Amino acid sequence: MSDGKTNPPRPGARVRGSQTGRPVMALLDLLGRRWVLRILWELRGEPLNFRELQAACGGISPSVLNTRLAELRESLLVETRTDEGYALTKTGRELLKQLTPLTVWSEKWAKMLK
Template sequence: MTKPPKTAPRPGHRVRGSATGRPVMVLLDLLGRRWVLRILWELRGEPLTFRALQAACGGLSPSVLNARLAELRDNLIVEQRPDEGYALTRQGRELLTQLAPLTAWSEKWAKSLG
């Protein structure tokens, strides 16, 4: 028996932790998926081809990378550019900007834990 294809989390649809699919919960579900944050991090600069992105992510499996890229494309965070590879969309770059304060907070938090 084959598994049904997984779909990208979308606002208004049930996700982990939210039966109603509130946008913030959907985003947290998407960002919490394995390898998503690493993919976003590696795409913070220039576009990368599939193989270059796979290598930058430490050689994760092609099937997982394909699945994550599909989810990120479906949610308009990553785009595929002809002859360039994969890149963050304007929304994807804005998302990274919004995550920067969380990074600063986490550094302070880590220090407070000793």
């Protein structure tokens, strides 16, 4: 990465946990990166500009936020809207919908652990 660009996980390429880059493993690698889920969560509503998104995430450095946004844009989950800032793409919104059952399951699991 000598050019300073990020390399988000890609299906078909070696990713964390998979030599072959199975699509689900590439997705889990991406979602497992620090701050990625939080960024996606904060963009679930209206678009946010960089400062608003940084404040919503609380504690994320500007350089990490820039890196994660670049990865999420390259992965087609986030788009830049010139006037409005950053927003989820249609694919990003679909991903959050797919995570809803996991959220429900985790709430049940948390109650079991109490």
